[in-house]
Amino acid sequence: MAEKHITKPRAHAIVLCTLTLASCLMLAQQNAPNTQGVTPPPGSPTPTPARMTFFVTSVGLGKGGDLGGLAGADAHCQALAAAVGAGGHTWHAYLSTQARPGQPAVNARDRIGTGPWFNWSFAQLGAPQNAIISADLAELHGDTLVQAQRGSNLFKQSTRNEHGQVIHGIGDTPPIQHEILTGSKWDGRAYMDNADHTCNNWTSSSTGSAQVGHSDRIGNGSSWNSSNATKGCSQAALESSGGAGLFYCFAIN
Amino acid sequence: MTKIKTSALLLSCTVSLASCLLLAQVQRPGEYPRGEKPSPMMNFFVTSEPIGDGGNLGGLAGADAHCQVLATAVGAGNRTWHAYLSTQARPGQPAVNARDRIGKGPWYNFQGEMIAQDLAHLHGDTMELAHQGNNLNKLTGLTEKGQIVPGLYDYSDPRDNDWSYAKTTRFSTRHEMLTGTQTDGTAFTDGVDHTCDNWTSNKSPAPGTSNGNLNAADGRPNAEIGFPDRNGGGSGSWNSAHGTRGCAQADLPKTHGIGLYYCFATN
Numbered sequence: 252m253a254e255k256h257i258t259k260p261r262a263h264a265i266v267l268c269t270l271t272l273a274s275c276l277m278l279a280q281q282n283a284p285n286t287q288g289v290t291p292p293p294g295s296p297t298p299t300p301a302r303m304t305f306f307v308t309s310v311g312l313g314k315g316g317d318l319g320g321l322a323g324a325d326a327h328c329q330a331l332a333a334a335v336g337a338g339g340h341t342w343h344a345y346l347s348t349q350a351r352p353g354q355p356a357v358n359a360r361d362r363i364g365t366g367p368w369f370n371w372s373f374a375q376l377g378a379p380q381n382a383i384i385s386a387d388l389a390e391l392h393g394d395t396l397v398q399a400q401r402g403s404n405l406f407k408q409s410t411r412n413e414h415g416q417v418i419h420g421i422g423d424t425p426p427i428q429h430e431i432l433t434g435s436k437w438d439g440r441a442y443m444d445n446a447d448h449t450c451n452n453w454t455s456s457s458t459g460s461a462q463v464g465h466s467d468r469i470g471n472g473s474s475w476n477s478s479n480a481t482k483g484c485s486q487a488a489l490e491s492s493g494g495a496g497l498f499y500c501f502a503i504n
Numbered sequence: 505m506t507k508i509k510t511s512a513l514l515l516s517c518t519v520s521l522a523s524c525l526l527l528a529q530v531q532r533p534g535e536y537p538r539g540e541k542p543s544p545m546m547n548f549f550v551t552s553e554p555i556g557d558g559g560n561l562g563g564l565a566g567a568d569a570h571c572q573v574l575a576t577a578v579g580a581g582n583r584t585w586h587a588y589l590s591t592q593a594r595p596g597q598p599a600v601n602a603r604d605r606i607g608k609g610p611w612y613n614f615q616g617e618m619i620a621q622d623l624a625h626l627h628g629d630t631m632e633l634a635h636q637g638n639n640l641n642k643l644t645g646l647t648e649k650g651q652i653v654p655g656l657y658d659y660s661d662p663r664d665n666d667w668s669y670a671k672t673t674r675f676s677t678r679h680e681m682l683t684g685t686q687t688d689g690t691a692f693t694d695g696v697d698h699t700c701d702n703w704t705s706n707k708s709p710a711p712g713t714s715n716g717n718l719n720a721a722d723g724r725p726n727a728e729i730g731f732p733d734r735n736g737g738g739s740g741s742w743n744s745a746h747g748t749r750g751c752a753q754a755d756l757p758k759t760h761g762i763g764l765y766y767c768f769a770t771n
Contacts, residue, residue: 383738399634400627400687406740407733408656422530422643422652437635468734473637 300336311496316450316484328500340502360439364503420467430494543616547769554763559700559751571767603689645732680761
């Protein structure tokens with residue numbers, strides 16, 4: 252009898268607790284961006300992953316700014332693309348390297364073909380909104396004043412990874428991963444000064460710094476490819492300012 | 505024994521609830537910040553409410569008055585408020601450029617965060633400034649009540665496109681700001697409507713003339729819009745991304761607007 256009296260309020264407590272927690276979690280869920288990709292509406296064309304020619308890497312290489320040079324970064328793009336059925340393209344990382352004795356600089360914009368580039372949504376849904384990233388290099392980089400003022404179609408909801416997920420940006424639930432490695436100036440070209448902007452041409456996971464852009468175009472202005480420098484090149488340094496060592500991948504064919 | 509278990513249960517419940525509430529504390533789009541008043545520095549906001557008659561704002565005067573009323577309601581009526589809107593030239597009536605109506609800056613939002621240093625920073629007058637961008641974004645483009653303006657996918661609902669739903673739902677997508685301007689903040693000069701007939705028209709296009717095309721065309725009622733969240737419309741431009749499906753109030757939600765616009769204090 253006594254046992255029963257104690258058990259009953261306990262059961263109530265459990266139910267009440269579960270209910271409050273559930274509703275609270277539901278509330279919190281609305282802070283998260285759409286990270287599950289898009290469910291194709293009924294009647295959509297068959298998903299064609301090969302039509303995707305742009306994505307942000309879903310994961311980095313885990314060693315901060317050391318990507319194994321451009322070759323290592325390109326291979327990462329290729330492997331991630333192949334894993335989702337888009338390996339038929341030749342993929343390049345959007346990264347610049349700086350000039351060294353006997354070694355000219357490489358400009359990110361010269362590595363990515365001529366466009367147009369399409370994101371995951373286009374591959375999965377046919378031609379929904381926000382599927383085209385940019386028509387060409389000039390629009391992507393804002394080569395004219397009007398193009399620069401307007402911006403390209405590369406913004407938070409279109410800048411998805413190879414699984415169709417939106418990259419967590421400012422205002423989303425942590426971890427925020429919107430600092431995307433580029434090593435580039437806003438025109439898509441390499442820096443010509445002597446400071447490190449590329450984690451020693453993507454081989455350093457300790458000293459140095461890398462220029463990053465923001466996939467959500469929020470923070471330090473609104474540049475997708477050149478907004479600020481990282482505090483260092485270790486994985487921890489990248490994560491300390493809202494990055495994860497992710498980078499942009501473009502298909503060149 | 506049972507008593508200890510119960511209190512342990514309650515404790516763990518309280519702890520998880522507390523951490524959960526901490527998570528939920530991030531302000532969601534459309535929400536009011538609890539108990540907060542605008543910064544005394546506020547001289548920029550997005551209107552929290554539309555006038556409600558589509559592109560008919562009662563001209564620039566009507567639009568300015570709406571800014572003033574909204575500002576006054578939150579204790580910021582001591583400034584002179586102007587709507588960020590252009591009007592196009594008419595016979596005997598020169599064009600008005602939105603950028604010439606809003607003072608010189610710097611401009612600050614509800615939280616006292618700087619939106620832009622000056623007119624050149626706001627509009628990106630040089631290549632350097634244009635690439636850098638201004639500080640207007642989803643978290644700074646706040647209404648006079650401090651709300652984040654709901655944008656793409658925030659509360660994704662097909663009814664967002666329906667004015668009767670959007671009218672009563674504060675959380676519906678509504679991130680298209682009427683501007684009627686080009687990217688540099690000046691009025692259009694091409695002779696087709698980008699301003700809902702200088703903010704006096706609430707007309708829909710004749711049937712069959714829209715075809716889903718958002719570009720302005722001869723004879724079609726239309727207004728140029730931009731996005732405070734820099735997210736959508738082919739460019740993410742804050743002031744000049746694309747046009748609307750028409751000028752009736754019911755036309756605006758079809759592309760995720762409800763007739764909101766930017767207000768700036770000129771002093």
